[in-house]
Structures are given as structure tokens and as C-alpha cells.
Amino acid sequence: MTDTTIPGATTASDEGSGRGNDLDELKRFVVAHAISQNLPADHYAPLLDRITTDTGDAPGSWAYEWIRAGDELDAAGQTLAAGQYYVLGRFPFVDGPGRARALERSVDAFDRWRKAEDTGIEPQTVDVDGVPVRIWTAGLSAEEPRPLLVLTGGIVSTKEQWGPLLPQLTSLGLAGAVAELPGVGENVLRYERGSTRLFTAILxxxxxxxxxxxxxxxxxxxxxxxxxxxxxxxPRIRGIVGNGTPVHDFFTDGAWQRNVPRITRDTLAHLVGVPAGTVYAQLRDWAIGDDELRALDVPFATVSALRDEIVPPGDTARLRRHVSDLRLLEHDDVHGAPGHLAETKVWSLLAVQRMRPDADPAITAGLVAAVEAARAAGATR
Structure with a gap:
């Protein structure tokens, strides 16, 4: 199966964006992404209160209110913060002119910020089976090529959400690339079982x-x-760090799927290009088998949330049973562990460092101390 392009700002969901997202669910899930971008709650909470409809692009609509807040920040010279608000204006995916406008402004704001701040971040275009896919990179050098770290978000987060981390990756002695899953943001590929070609094409x-x-x-x-x-x-991939990774049961457990949040189901349907009511049938053969997990010969470090409402606990149990080099961090939290963001972020970077035979011991020690400090700070909250 090969990747194919998806049509512009349309959705194949027969139950999803055509009648809008569930607004209460949408507001609940976007908070985790607001937290991940360090947005102040006293700013985005009143914004959420102003939103009365998911659809359209008029005052009171999802896209309009996030864009308006972003425009105010942009006018005040806070370009990166403005981009973060625009990113959430297209959340969870582009389904009409309002969210398309938010996506366009988020990319433009990030582009202006990375140039103005001399971040060292540069765009690259990757050819994936004849389809151009834009990514952000930093630390590339033909004279002194560094080990590469490729960062990708999930089904609802764009490269502009994670792009600001690139300078931190280069400070670890790595070259960095930030990309989007097929169908997310500017990536026009269709999300398919064979979408692994995205990573190989980047490399x-x-x-x-x-x-x-x-x-x-x-x-x-x-x-x-x-x-x-x-x-x-x-074999060029020497290690993986994940967070809330669906492996097997998410794709096969019909009873679990019936309780997965609608926003997740509808977003998957949009990316895959099938009606929402049939998306889980389409994904059933995406499950990674036990033999495949046992065949994994690189370390896998991942964060697991004990109250994850998307990934079933059976997937973490399966990883424990079958992955030979598993490094697991568990949080009493929901999907993505937004309540443990600071610890998770530095733990993830530490996990990468510990996989590297060339890691600088001083940098590793600094990350160990940062994890301990974040954990202690979280325990006192």
C-alpha cells in the first residue's frame, strides 16, 4: 500500500465534522495541547468561554476566537505565542475555511518567528513517493553530520507546535527534524498502514x-x-521514544473502541479518508503483532498514562511482555500525561541520550538532574 494525497480541506467522516465536533469534548481535549505549549490558563480559559459553536468562522466560533487571540498577540509583537494560538484554531483538523485560515496563519507566524529570532531552523522538502512534504530542521551540516532525531506529533498536532524544540535538540549535539503525520497540517499524504515511507523518505x-x-x-x-x-x-533507526503509543489492542478491541472519544475517531477517519462509522474496520490490520514486537532490536522508551482514554492498558501490557529493551515511565494521568509535562519532556530527551553510545556524560547528567527536579516539583503541586 502506498501513500496517496488527500483532497484539500475536506473530511470523509459521515458523523464527524459535517455536523461539527462535540464542543465540550473539544474544549476538554484542547487543554492538554494548550498546556504542552505553556499557554497561560488565565488567557485561554476566557477564550474557551467565548466559544459557543465549533463550526463556521464568525465571532463565537472555534476558529474565529483562537485566531482573534492570536492576532492580538501578533500585533503586540509576540509572534511565537500568536502562532501557538493559531495552531489550536485549526485543532483537531482542517474541516472548513476557518480552520484552514488558522493553519495558514500558524505556519506563517512560525516562519516569521524562526527567521526573526535567528533560531537556525530551516525548512526542507521531502519527496515521499512523488509528493512534496515540508518539514522543519536544524543542525544539518555536510561538513560535520550529527546523529539525527526526528520528532513527530500525533494525529492532531502540527510541526509548528513542536518546532520550537529544535534549538534544544541541537544543543544536545543532534541534528533535528520535526514532521507531521500524513494528513496533519501541511502534510497532504493519506494516513495509511504503509505510511512508514514518511520516516524513510526523511532519512x-x-x-x-x-x-x-x-x-x-x-x-x-x-x-x-x-x-x-x-x-x-x-536499520538506520537506533531507538524510539514514544508517549501514549497505540500498539495492538487499540486497533482490534471493539469494546474499547466504542468508548474512545469521538474526536479521536473522527480525526482518524479524516486522516485515513473513510467514514467515521467504518474507520476502526479500516484500521484493524494495523495492529503490531507479538512476533513483530519481539523482533524489535532497538530500545523503546515510552510514557504510559494509567487513565489513558484512548490507548487501552492492554497495549502497555503487551509491550512489557514482548519488547526486549523497554524503558517505561508511567503516570497517573490521561492520554499524553499533560499533568506531568515538564517531567515527561526532559525524561524523553534523557531517554534519547541514554540510547546514544556517543552521548556527552555531562549533558546526560544535566538531564538526570532536570528529571529529578521536575519530578520533585510535580510532587509538591
């Missing part, structure tokens, strides 16, 4: 300016599933 494109023979994947949520599949076939 092929950056070969020579990064040491892609030493590649690590920091792959959040559903992109972790794609990363595991890719690592089984591409």
Missing part, C-alpha cells in the same frame, strides 16, 4: 547532512505506532 533526504545511520525517533501518540513499524524495516 533519505537528510542523508549526508545528518548521520542518518544513527537516527532516533521521538514519536508521540499515533506516530509512535508508525515509528515502531518503521524500525522493524529500517
Amino acid at each position: 533519505d533526504t537528510l542523508d549526508g547532512r545528518a548521520d542518518v545511520s544513527r537516527t532516533y525517533l521521538l514519536a508521540l501518540s499515533f506516530s509512535g505506532h508508525l515509528a515502531l513499524r518503521t524500525a522493524l524495516a529500517d
Whole structure:
């Protein structure tokens, strides 16, 4: 199966965006992403109160209110913060002119910020089976190619949401790339079982300016599933770090699927290009088998949330049973562990460092201390 392009700002969901998202559910889930971007609650909470409809692009609508807040920040010279609000204006996916406008402004704001701040972040275009896919990169050098870390979000987060982390990756002695899952943001590919080609194409494109023979994947949520599949076939991948990774039971357990949040089901349907009512049938053969997990010969570090409402606990149990080099951090939290963001962020970077045979011991020690400090701060909240 090969990747194909998806039509512009349309959705194949027969029960999803055509009648809008469930507004209460949408507001609940966006808070985790607001937290991940360090947005102040006293700013976004009144914004959410002003939103009375998910659809359209008029005052009181989801896209309009997030864009209006972003425009105010942009006018005040806070370009990066403005971009973060625009990103959430297109959440969870583009389903009409309002969210399309939010996506366009988020990309433009990030582009202006990375240039104005001299971040070292540069765009690259990756050819994936003839389809151009834009990514953000940093630390590339033909003279001194560094090990590569590719960072990808899940089914609802764009590269502009995670792009600001790139300078931190280069400070660890890595080249960095931030990409989107197929169908997310500017990535016009269709999300398919065979979408592992995305990662291999990124490595092929950056070969020579990064040491892609030493590649690590920091792959959040559903992109972790794609990363595991890719690592089984591409020996250039030397380790994976995930967070809330669906592996097997999410794709096969019909009873669990009936209680998965509608926003997750509808977003998957949009990315895959099928009606929402049939999406789980389409995904059933995406499950990673036990033999495949046992065949994984690189370390896999992942964060698991004990109250995850998307990924069933059976998937973590399966990883425990079958992955030979599993490094697991568990939080008493919901999907993505938004209440433990600070600890999870530095733990994930530490996990990458510990997978690297060339890691600088001083940097590793600094990350160990940062994890301990974040954990202690969280315990006192």
C-alpha cells in the first residue's frame, strides 16, 4: 500500500465534522495541547468561554476566537505565542475555511518567528513517493553530520507546535527534524498502514547532512505506532521514544473502541479518508503483532498514562511482555500525561541520550538532574 494525497480541506467522516465536533469534548481535549505549549490558563480559559459553536468562522466560533487571540498577540509583537494560538484554531483538523485560515496563519507566524529570532531552523522538502512534504530542521551540516532525531506529533498536532524544540535538540549535539503525520497540517499524504515511507523518505533526504545511520525517533501518540513499524524495516533507526503509543489492542478491541472519544475517531477517519462509522474496520490490520514486537532490536522508551482514554492498558501490557529493551515511565494521568509535562519532556530527551553510545556524560547528567527536579516539583503541586 502506498501513500496517496488527500483532497484539500475536506473530511470523509459521515458523523464527524459535517455536523461539527462535540464542543465540550473539544474544549476538554484542547487543554492538554494548550498546556504542552505553556499557554497561560488565565488567557485561554476566557477564550474557551467565548466559544459557543465549533463550526463556521464568525465571532463565537472555534476558529474565529483562537485566531482573534492570536492576532492580538501578533500585533503586540509576540509572534511565537500568536502562532501557538493559531495552531489550536485549526485543532483537531482542517474541516472548513476557518480552520484552514488558522493553519495558514500558524505556519506563517512560525516562519516569521524562526527567521526573526535567528533560531537556525530551516525548512526542507521531502519527496515521499512523488509528493512534496515540508518539514522543519536544524543542525544539518555536510561538513560535520550529527546523529539525527526526528520528532513527530500525533494525529492532531502540527510541526509548528513542536518546532520550537529544535534549538534544544541541537544543543544536545543532534541534528533535528520535526514532521507531521500524513494528513496533519501541511502534510497532504493519506494516513495509511504503509505510511512508514514518511520516516524513510526523511532519512533519505537528510542523508549526508545528518548521520542518518544513527537516527532516533521521538514519536508521540499515533506516530509512535508508525515509528515502531518503521524500525522493524529500517536499520538506520537506533531507538524510539514514544508517549501514549497505540500498539495492538487499540486497533482490534471493539469494546474499547466504542468508548474512545469521538474526536479521536473522527480525526482518524479524516486522516485515513473513510467514514467515521467504518474507520476502526479500516484500521484493524494495523495492529503490531507479538512476533513483530519481539523482533524489535532497538530500545523503546515510552510514557504510559494509567487513565489513558484512548490507548487501552492492554497495549502497555503487551509491550512489557514482548519488547526486549523497554524503558517505561508511567503516570497517573490521561492520554499524553499533560499533568506531568515538564517531567515527561526532559525524561524523553534523557531517554534519547541514554540510547546514544556517543552521548556527552555531562549533558546526560544535566538531564538526570532536570528529571529529578521536575519530578520533585510535580510532587509538591
